[in-house]
Amino acid sequence: MDEKELSLLGNKTVYKSDYAPEVLEAFTNKHPDNDYWVRFNCPEFTSLCPITGQPDFATIYIDYIPDIKMVESKSLKLYLFSFRNHGDFHEDCVNIIMKDLIKLMDPKYIEVTGIFTPRGGISIHPYCNYGRKGTKFEELAEKRLFAHNS
Structure with a gap:
């Protein structure tokens, strides 16, 4: 790994007070x-309800x-912590996380699941995924999406 690719390791941790995709860093896969x-x-994971401002908790x-x-x-930890004061619905949070990571890494395949704790007697578990277009990973994404929770 080329240490020049990373700026957060070994330095004092600064926690952002709101959604901060700019803290994400990537390194070269060996x-x-x-x-x-x-x-x-x-x-x-914690975010805020965009309507009530109440905290939502999830894995x-x-x-x-x-x-x-x-x-x-x-950098991922700091990024996820930056949602702490950010107001978005559960489904938005997982999709934003996935899209930010796609932009950062351009992975072959990615999926993000949120297991949110119940509030008002209902828990929500949003799932999203992506497979690189025109590859076997696009097929994997479709299979995993349609087989999700089956």
Whole structure:
């Protein structure tokens, strides 16, 4: 790994007070010829309801098959924490996370799941995914989407 690609590791941590996709950093994958899964689990994700301003809590799962770039975990942590004061619906949060990571890494495949704790007696578990167009990963995305929770 080329350390010049990363600026957050080893430095004082600064937490952003609102949605901050600019904190995301990527590094070069040493194994782009291998197809393999990377999973992140963020059990302390928090965002705000855009209507009431009340906090919503979730576990966010991010699974992806990298290509050339990979997300650096400290930057991902800071990015996910930046949702703490951000108002968006659950479904929006998972789609925003996925789209920001696609923009950062251009992965072969990615999926994001939010397991939100119940509020008002209802829990919401949004799921979104993406597979690179014209590849076997586009087919994987369709299969996993239509088989989700079956």
